[in-house]
Amino acid sequence: xxxxxxxxxxxxxxxxxxxxxxxxxxxxxxxxxxxxxxxxxxxxxxxxxxxxxxxxxxxxxxxxxxxxxxxxxxxxxxxxxxxxxxxxxxxxxxx
Amino acid sequence: xxxxxxxxxxxxxxxxxxxxxxxxxxxxxxxxxxxxxxxxxxxxxxxxxxxxxxxxxxxxxxxxxxxxxxxxxxxxxxxxxxxxxxxxxxxxxxxxxxxxxxxxxxxxxxxxxxxxxxxxxxxxxxxxxxxxxxxxxxxxxxxxxxxxxxxxxxxxxxxxxxxxxxxxxxxxxxxxxxxxxxxxxxxxxxxxxxxxxxxxxxxxxxxxxxxxxxxxxxxxxxxxxxxxxxxxxxxxxxxxxxxxxxxxxxxxxxxxxxxxxxxxxxxxxxxxxxxxxxxxxxxxxxxxxxxxxxxxxxxxxxxxxxxxxxxxxxxxxxxxxxxxxxxxxxxxxxxxxxxxxxxxxxxxxxxxxxxxxxxxxxxxxxxxxxxxxxxxxxxxxxxxxxxxxxxxxxxxxxxxxxxxxxxxxxxxxxxxxxxxxxxxxxxxxxxxxxxxxxxxxxxxxxxxxxxxxxxxxxxxxxxxxxxxxxxxxxxxxxxxxxxx
Numbered sequence: 001x002x003x004x005x006x007x008x009x010x011x012x013x014x015x016x017x018x019x020x021x022x023x024x025x026x027x028x029x030x031x032x033x034x035x036x037x038x039x040x041x042x043x044x045x046x047x048x049x050x051x052x053x054x055x056x057x058x059x060x061x062x063x064x065x066x067x068x069x070x071x072x073x074x075x076x077x078x079x080x081x082x083x084x085x086x087x088x089x090x091x092x093x094x095x
Numbered sequence: 096x097x098x099x100x101x102x103x104x105x106x107x108x109x110x111x112x113x114x115x116x117x118x119x120x121x122x123x124x125x126x127x128x129x130x131x132x133x134x135x136x137x138x139x140x141x142x143x144x145x146x147x148x149x150x151x152x153x154x155x156x157x158x159x160x161x162x163x164x165x166x167x168x169x170x171x172x173x174x175x176x177x178x179x180x181x182x183x184x185x186x187x188x189x190x191x192x193x194x195x196x197x198x199x200x201x202x203x204x205x206x207x208x209x210x211x212x213x214x215x216x217x218x219x220x221x222x223x224x225x226x227x228x229x230x231x232x233x234x235x236x237x238x239x240x241x242x243x244x245x246x247x248x249x250x251x252x253x254x255x256x257x258x259x260x261x262x263x264x265x266x267x268x269x270x271x272x273x274x275x276x277x278x279x280x281x282x283x284x285x286x287x288x289x290x291x292x293x294x295x296x297x298x299x300x301x302x303x304x305x306x307x308x309x310x311x312x313x314x315x316x317x318x319x320x321x322x323x324x325x326x327x328x329x330x331x332x333x334x335x336x337x338x339x340x341x342x343x344x345x346x347x348x349x350x351x352x353x354x355x356x357x358x359x360x361x362x363x364x365x366x367x368x369x370x371x372x373x374x375x376x377x378x379x380x381x382x383x384x385x386x387x388x389x390x391x392x393x394x395x396x397x398x399x400x401x402x403x404x405x406x407x408x409x410x411x412x413x414x415x416x417x418x419x420x421x422x423x424x425x426x427x428x429x430x431x432x433x434x435x436x437x438x439x440x441x442x443x444x445x446x447x448x449x450x451x452x453x454x455x456x457x458x459x460x461x462x463x464x465x466x467x468x469x470x471x472x473x474x475x476x477x478x479x480x481x482x483x484x485x486x487x488x489x490x491x492x493x494x495x496x497x498x499x500x501x502x503x504x505x506x507x508x509x510x511x512x513x514x515x516x517x518x519x520x521x522x523x524x525x526x527x528x529x530x531x532x533x534x535x536x537x538x539x540x541x542x543x544x545x546x547x548x549x550x551x552x553x554x555x556x557x558x559x560x561x562x563x564x565x566x567x568x569x570x571x572x573x574x575x576x577x578x579x
Contacts, residue, residue: 008452015410015455016417016432017448018440027449030510034453037511038399038466044473051471052478054331055287055301055527056551061330075194081424088419091428 002032096121097257098574101166101314104260108155108165115155115165119148119209122167126211126258129578133234135243135252137172138180139212147209154207163321164207169259171250172213173220174200174305175294183296184216184228184246187422187442197294198326199263199305206321211259215249218444219413220267220298222246223516224506225274227446232503235278236575237541241500244274250308251278256578261309261318265295267302268401269495269520272532275308276495276544279534281561281571283307283315286552287527288333290319291326299408300331302401302524311571312533312561316340319554335552343555344562349383351560352488358394359493359519368543371536372494375545378567379492387488391480396473397522398514403457403470404525409447410454416442449510478526485550490560494519495532495544519546529554531561534570542570 003011008028012019019027073086082089096118099107107113123141130136144167151165175181175193177200182188196204204210217227225233225248235243236256243252247264251274254262264271266284275282284306295305307318320340326332355376360369376386418424418438425441428434443451457466484491497518506513523530528548535545545564549557565571 003456011452011455011459012448013436014459015451016414016435016439017443017451018436019448020440023445027452030449031452031456033511034402034449035456037514038403038457038470041396041399041403041469041473042465044393044396044469044476046469046472046476049472049475051468052475053471055478055525056333058288058331058333061334063327072194076420079191079194079421081418081422090419091430091434093431 003028003035097125099260100310101261101317102311104166105162105317115148115151115209116145118165119144119167119211122211122259129256129258132239133236133252133256134231135215135233135249135256135258136169136212137182137184137215137230137249140179140210143179144209144211147204151207151209161206162317163203165209167209167211167259168203169211169214169250169253169262170200171216171247171262171264173216173265173296174263175296176200176210176213179213181213181296182229183220184218184230185443185447186229187416189229189423191421195294198291198328199295199322202321203318214253214262217246217248218447219296219409220246220265220270221409221446221450223269223273223513225249226503226507227444229444234503235500236578237279238500240502241541242277242503244277244500246270247308248274251275251280254278254280254308254310255575257574261307261314263305264308265303265305266524267299267405268524269517271306271308272495272520272530272544272546273517275532277500277542279542279570279573281309281312281315281534282532283309283312283319283558284523284530285319285323285554286333286529288331289529289552289554290322291329291332293326293328297412299405300412301408302405304524311565312531312558313341313344315531316344316558316562333552338555340555340558343559346559347383348379348560348563351384351490353379353384353386354389354484354488354491355386356389356391356394356484356491356493358391363497363515363518364494365498365538367538368494368496368498371538371543372492372545375535375564376492378564382563382567389484389488389491391484391522393473393476393480394522397477397525398518400470400473400477400525401521402453402514403466404474406450406454407458407467408454410451410458413447413451418442474525477522481526481528490557491548493546495546499538499541499543523548527551529557531557533561533564534573536570
C-alpha cells in the first residue's frame with residue numbers, strides 16, 4: 001500500500017506536526033514502506049485470539065481519592081515558554 | 096582504577112583505599128579527557144557529583160553507608176533529574192529542567208550513588224544506533240566509525256570507555272541489551288513493571304522498562320536491588336517483593352534447562368556471531384546445564400507487531416509536547432494551531448516524526464482494527480509462545496543482535512533495515528519478560544552479545560545464570576584500546 005503526498009500531509013495535520021514541503025515525498029516513501037512491512041500482520045490467524053491488554057496480566061490498581069501532591073505551580077511554570085499571573089500564555093483563541 | 100567493577104570499587108571504598116570524592120574526580124577527569132571523542136554525555140554534572148561524593152564520604156566515615164554508597168554512575172537522559180536538564184535527546188526538551196527526580200534516580204541517590212551526568216540517547220529513545228539524537232551521534236569506543244547501538248548508546252559508550260563504572264538505561268525494544276552487545280557490556284532489562292517508570296519520559300508505556308548497563312552481572316544485581324520494587328506513583332508498577340538478587344549469585348547450574356529457540360538462528364544471523372553463541376552454550380554444557388531446542392513459532396511477527404504498538408503508544412505519549420506548558424515553542428505563532436504544528440515540527444527530529452505519523456495512521460478511524468487491534472492479538476500469540484517455552488525450560492538463550500556494530504550512517508536511510516537490527520530483542524518487550532545480554536566474544540575485534548531470557552520476575556536466576564558464565568569467561572573484562 002502506498003501513501004500519497006496528500007495522505008502524508010493529512011496524517012501530519014492530524015498529528016499536529018508541521019513537515020517541510022521538501023520532505024513530504026521522503027515521508028511518503030518511508031511511511032509506505034513501514035505500512036507495507038506491518039501489513040504482514042494481516043496474514044496471522046488471530047480469529048480466536050483475545051487482544052492482549054497488559055504484559056503481566058495485572059488488574060488496574062485503584063487508590064483512594066485523596067490529594068497526595070502539594071501545589072507545585074510556580075516550580076512547574078519555570079519551564080513554561082510564556083506565563084502571566086500564574087497562567088500559561090498561548091496565542092489568542094477567541095477574537 | 097577505571098578497570099574496576101562496581102563491586103570492586105565498593106570494596107575499595109569500604110576498606111578506605113579510596114574516597115568517594117577521589118573516585119568521582121577520577122571519572123570526571125576521564126569524562127573531560129575522553130568524551131570529546133565519543134559524545135556519550137549530554138550534560139556532565141561535576142559540581143553536583145562532587146557534593147554528593149563528599150556527602151557519601153561522611154556517611155561512609157560514620158559507618159552508615161550501604162552497598163552502593165559513594166559509587167559513581169551516569170543516568171540516561173530519559174530519567175528526570177531535579178534541577179538538571181533532562182532532554183531525552185530532543186530539541187523539544189533542550190530547555191527542560193526537571194522539577195522532580197524519577198523514582199530510579201531518587202532510589203539510587205538515597206542509596207548514596209553519585210551522579211556523574213546525563214548520557215546521550217536516541218531522541219525519545221527512538222532508534223537502534225544513537226544517530227537520532229539532537230546532540231549528534233555517539234561513537235562506539237571499540238571502533239569510532241561505528242555506532243554504539245541505541246537508544247541507550249550514550250550510557251553504553253560511557254561505560255565501555257570507562258568514563259563511568261555503570262549507567263542506567265531503558266529498554267523498549269532492546270535499547271539496553273542491543274547497545275550492551277555492541278559495546279561489550281552486560282545489559283539487563285528486568286520484567287515489565289519491576290522497576291518504576293515514574294519520571295522516565297514515556298515512549299511506549301506498555302513496553303518501556305528501566306534497567307542497567309554494567310561491566311558484570313554482579314554489578315547489575317547490585318543496582319537492580321535498589322532500583323526495583325513497587326512504586327505507587329506508577330500505576331503499572333508490580334506489587335511484588337524484591338528478592339535478594341546478590342544472594343542467588345552463587346547457585347550452581349547443574350540441571351539448569353536452557354532452551355535455544357531455533358527461530359533465533361535464521362538466515363539474517365551473521366555466521367561468526369552465531370558461532371560465538373554456540374561456544375557460549377558449550378560453556379553452559381560444561382557447567383552442567385542441559386540444552387534443548389525450543390520453538391517460538393510467531394517470532395517473525397514480533398518486529399511488525401512492535402512497529403504498530405510502539406508508534407501507536409508514542410503518538411499518544413508525545414501529544415503532551417505541544418509548546419504550551421514546557422519544552423520548545425516556535426517563534427511568533429500566529430494562532431494556536433500554528434503554535435502546536437510548528438513547535439512540534441521544529442522540536443521533533445525526523446525519526447520521531449516518522450513514528451508519530453505511523454502511530455497516528457494505525458490508530459486512525461478505518462485502520463484501527465486492521466493494525467492496532469490485530470497487533471494486540473499477534474502480541475498475545477508471541478507472549479503465549481514464551482509461556483509455552485517456559486513450561487519446558489528455565490531460561491532461553493540466543494544472540495542479542497544479528498551482527499556486531501555497524502557503521503555510522505550505514506542504515507540511516509532505510510528504516511526497515513534499521514528496525515530489523517532489534518529482531519532478537521523486541522519479542523521480549525512485547526511479552527514483558529526479563530532478559531540480559533552478556534559479552535560472549537568478538538567478531539572482527541568487535542564485541543558480540545549472548546542474550547539470556549528469563550521467566551516473569553525470575554531476575555534472580557537470570558542474573559545468576561549470567562554471573563556463572565562470567566566466572567568461566569573473561570569477555571566482560573576486555574576493554575577497548577585507546578581509553579587508557
